[in-house]
Amino acid sequence: MRYDLVIFDNDGVLVDSEPISNRLLAGYLTELGHPTSYEDSIRDYMGSAMHRIHDVVLERTGQRLPEDFDDVFHARVFAAFERELRPVGGVVDVLEKLAADGVPYCVASSGSHERIRVGHRTTGLDRWFEDGRVFSSQDVGRGKPAPDLFLYAAERMGVVPGRCVVVEDSPLGVQAAVAAGMDVYGFTAMTPPGKLVGANRLFSDMMDLVDLLVSSAE
Template identity: 80%
Template sequence: MRYDLVIFDNDGVLVDSEPISNTILAGYLTELGHPTSYEDSLRDYMGAAVHRVHDLILERSGQRLPADFDDVLHERVFAAFQRELQPMDGAVEVLEKLSGDGVAYCLASSGSHERIRVGHRKTGLDQWFTEDRVFSSQDVGRGKPAPDLFLYAAERMGVAPEKCVVVEDSPLGVQAAVAAGMDVLGFTAMTPAERLVGADQLFGDLRDLVDLLV
């Protein structure tokens, strides 16, 4: 194994949440008078913490989102997760393999701890991620594309950044991993390869991941 720690993004890598959450986000922003298509949401917000939504809307429109925006958005997303969320194809097999081989891994997500827990309970991935392996943008001052979250995860796991590899599917996440001085494998299941500039390697099937780590 070339790496001492595998750091997974969550949304779109381990759980199939990006279509659900971006559909809801686009609809809610449009409802509030900020017309946003599903494609717009993927382009602008995929892989980002919710503060980026506030920042971009304010920058583009000069208007602030409602004070309860985060709560309403999370309520709608969590309800949809309970109905629809599934693990990404191949996620269980990869986690079984890493765990069986004794490879250290963790999760570093732009989502809140509550969002991560809700998704993992629904998909059964909670058995693979104890609390000490889960890190959220809530834990640091700045979310992706800043490197803070990945550096925090590595520090908590006791591994130097240069010995970590990040598995990411968003441009912001790839930027964050590169800024952290980590290798990054770009997952192209939902994201066009040309948008993951900076990734060391690209792959489209989670089952290929283990071979890429060797």
């Protein structure tokens, strides 16, 4: 394998959370007087840190979201996670293979540390991501599409950016990985391939990722 570190996005890549969170986000924004469909939410906010939602709404409407917006939204999301969240199909097999082969990996997510922990605990993925393998946009000043989070994760894992590959399913995440000088594999299970411009490779089935990583060295 040509890479010294595999960096996973979380939502939509490790846990199948995007349908849940975007459904709830669209509903909550609509409640607050900002009509938003599920498709709108996927297009505008998928892969975003929370601050970007505030920024986009303010820019478009001139209105600020309520101060408790993040807390209310997260409470709704976490409750839904407990009922509905599942790991992305095939991702446990991928993690087992990376661990067996001694390939370093971590997660770098736009979500908060609490959101990552809740999702991993609910799906049983927490055993694959002990302390030191979990990085959040909370750890850096700017979330995706800025490269800061991926650069921070690589630094903490002791790997130079050029030896990292990022697994992403959002346009913002792909942009961030490219800006960080890392290769990026675009996961197209939920995202049209044409939206992941800049990805080195595209794949729609998580079970194909290991073969892609192996073939990258050939």
